[in-house]
Amino acid sequence: MILPRRQLLTALPASLALAGCDALTRNPTAQAVIKSGEQATQRWQRLVGRDGLAREFSAADISPVFKANGTKLPTNPEWQALAAGGFADWRLQVTGLVSRELSLSLADLKRLPQRSQITRHDCVEGWSAIGQWTGPQLAPILKAAGLRDGARYIVFLCADDYGGEASKGGLQSKSRYYESIDLVDAFHPQTILAHSLNNQPLDTAHGAPIRLRVERQLGYKQAKYLMRIVVADSLAPFGQGKGGYWPDRGYEWYAGT
Numbered sequence: 283m284i285l286p287r288r289q290l291l292t293a294l295p296a297s298l299a300l301a302g303c304d305a306l307t308r309n310p311t312a313q314a315v316i317k318s319g320e321q322a323t324q325r326w327q328r329l330v331g332r333d334g335l336a337r338e339f340s341a342a343d344i345s346p347v348f349k350a351n352g353t354k355l356p357t358n359p360e361w362q363a364l365a366a367g368g369f370a371d372w373r374l375q376v377t378g379l380v381s382r383e384l385s386l387s388l389a390d391l392k393r394l395p396q397r398s399q400i401t402r403h404d405c406v407e408g409w410s411a412i413g414q415w416t417g418p419q420l421a422p423i424l425k426a427a428g429l430r431d432g433a434r435y436i437v438f439l440c441a442d443d444y445g446g447e448a449s450k451g452g453l454q455s456k457s458r459y460y461e462s463i464d465l466v467d468a469f470h471p472q473t474i475l476a477h478s479l480n481n482q483p484l485d486t487a488h489g490a491p492i493r494l495r496v497e498r499q500l501g502y503k504q505a506k507y508l509m510r511i512v513v514a515d516s517l518a519p520f521g522q523g524k525g526g527y528w529p530d531r532g533y534e535w536y537a538g539t
């Protein structure tokens with residue numbers, strides 16, 4: 283069921299009022315995720331605290347140029363048509379193990395409480411850039427959708443096929459960019475769906491209209507060109523099963539900085 287906008291707007295404050303981080307601690311799945319500690323960095327970060335923040339910088343630290351990397355212009359016709367219309371018809375679908383599927387416009391996302399954060403983006407290719415990202419936190423959106431039993435991962439499906447590989451299977455084609463995070467990162471305060479970089483709407487190269495920011499992890503986790511968020515109990519059905527385009531090609535799934 284797609285929740286109409288009016289219902290979403292009433293659902294969101296109610297879910298916010300339920301103030302859910304304590305609910306997360308009581309969630310056995312989330313506890314299992316925390317305990318499993320797949321990577322040393324992940325264990326270390328979790329020792330520091332579930333809410334341990336990535337460093338935030340001041341406006342003076344913002345890089346004069348924020349390099350773009352990976353896809354800089356999605357070639358698929360669906361995204362290009364949405365871009366041509368100024369993303370007025372773009373909708374972010376929230377599906378999978380949820381009580382209510384959501385379909386959110388850019389305006390819906392901008393109406394939610396916003397977070398701005400100046401952080402350093404580190405790419406494994408050896409460059410970094412500091413930028414200010416703005417958008418709603420992911421947590422209230424997930425609370426509005428309502429996670430069902432078994433929810434363990436949040437998967438982000440993107441509009442682009444990376445590296446010019448042919449796009450045949452739509453959102454789940456072999457070359458389609460995607461990423462995923464666990465519930466601890468999903469409910470982390472710095473995990474936002476960014477629509478702006480340095481107070482400008484995201485340009486094409488940086489992931490218009492919306493990209494994920496999950497600030498305690500490396501550049502390749504910061505999925506651009508978001509189309510759909512799937513709440514899942516397993517990463518096996520997505521891509522080649524390792525939880526992301528680059529993880530499928532040998533990179534760590536948990537990319538702690």
Ligand SMILES: Nc1nc2c(c(=O)[nH]1)N[C@H]1C(S)=C(S)[C@@H](COP(=O)(O)O)O[C@H]1N2
Nearest residue numbers: 349350351352353405440459488501504506
């Ligand atoms: N959809 C999508 N997201 C992506 C990529 C991509 O190719 N496609 N590249 C990743 C990599 S490797 C990096 S370093 C950052 C680059 O983000 P930027 O172009 O805004 O600098 O986006 C990440 N997210």
Ligand SMILES: [Mo]
Nearest residue numbers: 405406501502
């Ligand atoms: Mo990267």
